[in-house]
Amino acid sequence: AAAAAASVGAKSIGKSTDPLIRRRSKTNKLVPVILGLVASSILSFCLGGGTSFHTGGMRFLRSSTIRSTRGANPVAGKLASRAAIRSALKSPLPTSNLMTSSIAASMGTSKPSVKAQSARHAAFSIAVAEETKPVEKFRKDYTPPPYWVRNVDLDIRVFEGKTVVISKLKVERDASTSPGTAMVLDGEDLKLNKVSIDGEEIKNYKADKATLTLGTDSELPASFTIETEVEIVPEENTQLSGLYKSGSMYCTQCEAEGFRRVTYHLDRPDVMAKYRVRVEADKSWPVLLSNGNLLESGDVEGGRHYSTFEDPYPKPSYLFAVVVGNLGKITDKFVTMSGREVELNVFSEPENVDSLRHAMESLKKSMKWDEDRFGREYDLDVYHVVAVDDFNMGAMENKGLNIFNTALTLAKPETATDMDYMRIEGVIGHEYFHNWSGNRVTCRDWFQLTLKEGLTVFRDQEFSADMWSHAVKRIEEVRGLRGRQFQEDAGPMAHPIRPESYIAMDNFYTATVYTKGAEVIRMYHTLLGEELFRKGMDLYFDRHDGQAVTCDDFRQAMADASGRDLSQFERWYTQAGTPILHAEGKYFAENATYQLQLTQSCPPSPGQIVKEPFHVPVKVGLIGKESKKEILPSTLCELTHTTQLFEFEGVTEEPIASILRGFSAPVRLAMSLSDADLAFLMAHDTDAFNRWDAGQRLMTRVILNAYNAMKAGEKAQVPAEFLEAVKRVLSDNADDKQLQAYMLTLPDEQTLSSNLDIIDPTKLHEARVFVKKSIAREMESEFRATYKALTTDEEYKLTAEAVGARRMRNLCLGYLVALGAEDSVSTANTHFMSANSMTDKLAGLGEIVNLSGKEREEALAKFYEDAGGDPLVINKWFALQAMASTDDTLENVEKLTEHPAFTFKNPNRVRSLFGIFGNNMHIFHAEDGKGYKFLADAIIKLDALNPQIAARLLGPFGLWKKFDESRQGLMKTQLQRILEQKQLSPDTYEVASRYFNA
Secondary structure, three states: OHHHHHOOEEEOOOOOOOOOOOEEEEOOOHHHHHHHHHHHHHHHHHHOOOOOOOOOOOOOOOOHHHHHOOOOOOOOOOOOOHHHHHHHHOOOOOOOOOOOHHHHHHHOOOOOOHHHHHHHHHHHHHHHHHHOOOOOEEHHHOOOOOEEEEEEEEEEEEEOOEEEEEEEEEEEEOOOOOOOOOEEEEOOOOEEEEEEEOOEEOOOOEEOOOEEEEOOOOOOOOEEEEEEEEEEOHHHOOOOOEEEEEOOEEEEEOOOOOHHHOOOEOOOOOOOEEEEEEEEEEOOOOEEEEOOEEEEEEEEOOOEEEEEEEEEEEEOHHHOOEEEEOOEEEEEEEEOOOOOEEEEEEEEOHHHHHHOHHHHHHHHHHHHHHHHHHOOOOOOOEEEEEEEOOOOOOEEOOOOEEEEEHHHOOOOOOOOOHHHHHHHHHHHHHHHHOOOEOOOEEEOOHHHHHHHHHHHHHHHHHHHHHHOOHHHHHHHHHHHHHHHHHHHHOOOOOOOOOOOEEOOHHHHOOHHHHHHHHHHHHHHHHHHHHHHHHHHHHHHHHHHOOEEEOHHHHHHHHHHHHOOOOOHHHHHHHOOOOOEEEEEEEEEHHHOEEEEEEEEEOOOEOOEOOOOOOOEEEEEEEEEOOOOOEEEEEEEEEEOOOEEEEEEEOOOOOEEEEEOOOOOOOOEEEEOOOHHHHHHHHHHOOOHHHHHHHHHHHHHHHHHHHHHHHHOOOOOOOOHHHHHHHHHHHHOOOOOHHHHHHHOOOOOHHHHHOOOOOEOHHHHHHHHHHHHHHHHHHOHHHHHHHHHHOOOOOOOOOOHHHHHHHHHHHHHHHHHHHOOOOOHHHHHHHHHHHOOOHHHHHHHHHHHOOOOOHHHHHHHHHHHHHHOOOHHHHHHHHHHHHOOOOOOHHHHHHHHOOOOOOOOOOHHHHHHHHHHHHOOHHHHOOOOOHHHHHHHHHHHHHHOOOHHHHHHOOHHHOOHHHEOHHHHHHHHHHHHHHHOOOOOOHHHHHHHHHHHOO
């Protein structure tokens, strides 16, 4: 390949950083203008010129104004009554049989036609747009705070039934702030007992549900100390934000705005202060923890004790943490590259201590990897990780005191799958890596969230790739991106990785900010190369250590370190949507050249009709058709115009182009390749990711052809050439069994649906099942032989080879069960009963739950009994039933909500049932709409308990426009019902209203 590459070049007119490439640009400047005019006309027509059109981003800071009006539903409270909507329609309102009985009774009408239902929804949409005006914040309006908190001294006294928090804040007035300016502190659900300034208690303050205002009657000094005493009730905190009780422990979650639920503060990320924290509790709670190093501990009268901690590094309030409880732990140490010894502790409920070792080993690997790869050393004397049952997030990077969801901490072979082990390792790494990319250097405001999250996701992806397989890890990343983020980009909640506006911060923790944000960081790495990227990272950390900064600061550090002009690259931060990359190649045998024309476009998204060209790194390779060898190794083409032509010289035979190698940019690739071309790349491409992707594109084409045939009432077929290509992969004695298994895995229904304008979920499911069964029938003997060869009695091992063997064997099981042969049930049952790991056990049960009969009930009963009450295993039991493809799935899931083990108060349990069910596409989208009502009922109930989780469950409703009119109407009816609830949270309101008005 190296010899061949020496004789190959690429040329085009223009600048290039690659000596092999000269760029010829074709930029039609009229295209965006024409597209803009057309799109604007269409938008104006659709909106009728009369409705408001809200722009901007999603999951953002909850505004104080929104919180202070929570008692009044922003929809129902501002609409005069249902009669107002009736009046707007100027006709009787029909109702759906899925509406609540109270609404149906008040309307007094029969089941509507699709047309009447649409009219009702349109009237409601107009009413919402005109009457409801939630407060929206904009990035352009950022200003520094008028006052800064430099030091925080907290005394937290935990009692059963209440907690007292005494806070002392050392404050300085900003140099630009005029004397006499009031200071406004954030606070929520706090009982205020006392306020003092410089030691003297004051009464001339103003306190409401969201703020404490000082200095309204008298001028505040240039520097002063505020002391407040408040009471909170963690035991009643079902939002799991701030300080709350989970099981036998008290813990905190303060990102993004939870600290205001602990005490009054300037609760924003640009206010960085040094913290000293004293924690006091009864001795029945022996573990007392907070950020930083332990200064002292001792006894207090009344059977109580205390510990005092100091964090020498300034941090924003969202990184504050405290834990109080009766916990077990394991302890270890790590010696840093400068020779310092760091004490490491991983805590959990005492009964779970035997599941902590993997988390500890993952932490030590992470610390060593960050030193080796990025030169980042840990900076405190101690590092704590605490596992918590009730947690809204996956984990939280609080300085020196990470708090983790138990699902991402606890692992042993009897309870955790291979994927659980790898996910835990990755998330342990993610939170540790935040110590620099998020803690030492943090974000100025929440618009910049991707600054810390996108960067840290990229870092944890690189860590996991080094620990396991680069090819497999990249495939997993892109599968997740296409399955979730691409859909987000195509929906009403589409936003740039750095949004321009927001209403509720909790809705901002999205796949766009995290995973697309990581892809943007990866593009820096691709454009600059490892050496210059590392130089840019070092400059970023050195320049901004101890600061709260912006995405522009990171981009500038990369530009300064590399000497590259990255001004156009900013469009990845400002423009939403998934670009489409059109590629067209032509070979000229007479002069041994290959020309590749690349064209980019990006569909309109909310508030952004016309998009400017992105700076897109496109990795290209060429594979000879005759030799089946790589004749051009991966070469970087930088697409910066709408259309560019790249020419490669010295191409001695007709090639097939391998485009977007390693998925070098988060785009959709459109290139006319025949089935034979895709099969060729599937077999011969030297880029592992593109070899997999060629197979996915071929599989997608075959499944969608079957889908279209079924829709047309024709006989579906699977081409023999396709089956032969799949058989070659199955017959290959591959070293990387994980990669081989992914090569044989069909695209899921969510990913397949992104290729359809209007989705028929039933036919799509049937088409996928048909293709899977066809593959199984054609290769039955090969699947049986491979399954048998990979069956072993060896004890569980967590190695790449063992993980790959289990993945491949379980994939073979899935195909064998799909056959529907006489021994399908017994094969799955034997697999389940003989499993010596949760990976195999779950794979067996996962096949059984899709079958009918007593075997299913017996297997489910055994799995539940074997769980022994372990919450994480029981979550898997719920999830398997929620993802089943049988006709009685909804009925079973409804019954599970009444199961003694189910609770709405635990986010993991809620996600395992409702979250999984909402993504079970053909069941959730059943034609009768019962799945929509079931999920909407849950969202309404959850909103009163935990708005963050309620809002996230709305996701499956977001793509309602991609379904037939009947399903559209049924989904919008449920969205409207949600919006009509009294005291609806800002979190749920924002998402539901954006979906409804899409």
